[in-house]
Amino acid sequence: MTHLSPEQLSALHDGALAGTDLASAEAHLSACEACRVAMTELAELDASLDAALAHDPGDAYFADFASRVQTRIAAEAAAAEVAPAPVVRPVVPAPRRSPWFAPRAFGFAGAAAALVVTAGLAWMLFGRTLAPTDLMRANEMRSERSEPAAGAPAESPLAEQAVPEPTMQSAPEPGAQPGVGTTPERPAVAPFMKDAVPVSPRPQAARALGSDERARATAHRQTSTESRTSGSVQPPAANEAMTPKLMSEVTGASEPAASGPAATATPAPAAAASPAPPSDARREAEARHDAAPSTTPRAPAAGSAPSSGWGKLKAFTQPASPAPALAGGTAKTRALVGQSLDLQQSAAAIEPACGVVRDSRGTPLGGAQLTLLGATTRSARSAKDGSFCLERPMVGDTLLVMRVGYEPVRLVLVSSSALALALEPVGTLGSQDGLVAGGGETRDRLGSALGARTRAPQPDVYARESVPLREAVSAARDAAAMAARERTSLAWERAAAAWRAIGAATTDAASYDARFREIAALREAWLLTPDAAHRERFEQAAAAFVVGTPRALPERATVQRWQQELRRGPASR
């Protein structure tokens, strides 16, 4: 008797045999013990494979999945539109929200508000009313400018990033719950798909965000967040012109942008960054010119918002090119850009750029060398408080920021933007820290605006670990990031487990770090589900940590504080 071949067994198991094949196989099976055993093993293997490989990230993950896809599609469309330089559409449609969008998306307004609170301006190009070197005034102005953004959802493209990051970073801190609380209602926006051109979707606020999102996603695969559905715009520099480690933030000051020179100059950086300015930059320019920008800060009109957001976004999605700008593109574009630059020049001539250099934790950094490369080279060194001023910044100028121990930052200036620079310490794994010391879900993206603000400017504690372990660290950060997004105790438990595995596999600083993150994750889980089981896990991990770590370890004090909090209960935080 010939046994069934592995192929026959396999097919029989899968129910893929039919007719005589099936009949003969079954006949044999009924008579052959060996083949029945083999068949059983096959079934067992199959079942265990299913169990081992299956994974469900949970409802929370899928709740906004479609909207994330849509954001990405928008980004793809945006990228696709760049190359062929399609017909210019002068007016950008009002922001509409696709039916895809999940309700978890942050509102732009909230994002903007959070930005004001948390984003800590580091560097600005101010309006012409700004007196040189007047940092105090600068800060006031930033506040003033940011305020309208709070009411103008799409006007704060950057805000999107400001929301999730700071909140996540602060998540471990008492009283700092991620996001929602600081996020006002999303603006009511009409679904954008009804009349949208499907194959080549039009630029819209949401799509603009998408481009940025896409850029980030491409730069670094990452778990996505609901926050992505909010607006985010980075300057060309942010995506292209900077070194990967750089973390810079650009506040999309689209509202002040409208105040004349700044606004009209917006396309310039795009042109500067790419020999072939995107059609959208053109469109933006046209839109602005058509709209006869006023000389006062633009009202938070939703209708005007997307144009700025989209235009900027487009600029950012352009590949960086050392070849400046004005030479590229169509004649029309050149004309527009030129016009913009002229305006900007007149403005720039009287404006200083003052700001503060910070590390990615937000601590001001003195001694940073700033060099502005343009028609002339200007340089400055940040003072002890991180402050600096540079003269005559011009749109399109390249700013270099260097400091020992930090990744250099290079970016091309964008007009009318409030930029926040954060220097990333050399040698870190990236900015994907999940929480606490790592600061929320900070995606390691090129030119990502928000860095891990709270990340200490310290060497990467995992730098000496093996590649697999570093990968595990990355996965744990992802898990924590996902947890921060999902805000479920289960997700935090998973993150904690991931960190626990790393903590067990490492020693010293790396172990302390991993265990601290584990505790922080357990704490989040407990805060979300303050029951006995969560409390116990958190409590035990915290107790073990405090006992087993050096007194000088800053994290130890934090954990001790958490222990006190634990005794009071989650409600007291």
Next chain:
Amino acid sequence: MDSSAGRNRDAGKTGPDDAGNAGPSDADLVAASQRGDQAAFGEIVRRYQRAVHRLAWSLTRSASDADDLAQETFVRAWGAIGRFETGQPLYPWLARIVTNQAFSLFRHRRRRPETSIEPLVEAGQQWGVDDDPADHSARSERDAQLRECFDALAPEHQAVLALRSVQDLSYDEIAKVLEVPVGTVMSRLSRARAELKRRLAERTGGAT
């Protein structure tokens, strides 16, 4: 937001058509999508997101990779929806996009070394609140071994196993996904299983 139809589909292991769904059929959604109806495509996404993610995960075993791959699948699907042959089952087409991307990922990236502690981490990540840790550790060890052996398989074998064992697709559907004859599916699946079994036996000293 998720329609019940999508939920049903989502919950299913395979993701492909389940005829009893309320709401528009896949064909209707595809036709609408081809006319540019993004809402219809959004429904397709919701309908198949779990199945697609599940496949992506089984081929990458990485949260970020799976997320990226799953999203990218729908992005590409949207871009190519105009070329989709109406009347064909939708899921194999989506699954083909997933597997092609996964293959591409395989090619561009060295797989993790076997010493990776990723399985450990992933095992940890799967630790649910209600799970019994002891039970979990034994199970997760088995799973981790299996995953590592699975990792070591050729991409084609991984794909065919994932499509069959995890996605529960029929040979016909797998043939569509991989664009190979059904006979090839059968033989490849058989070889993949044999190889997996061999590696597992090697790893566990014969005690599977």
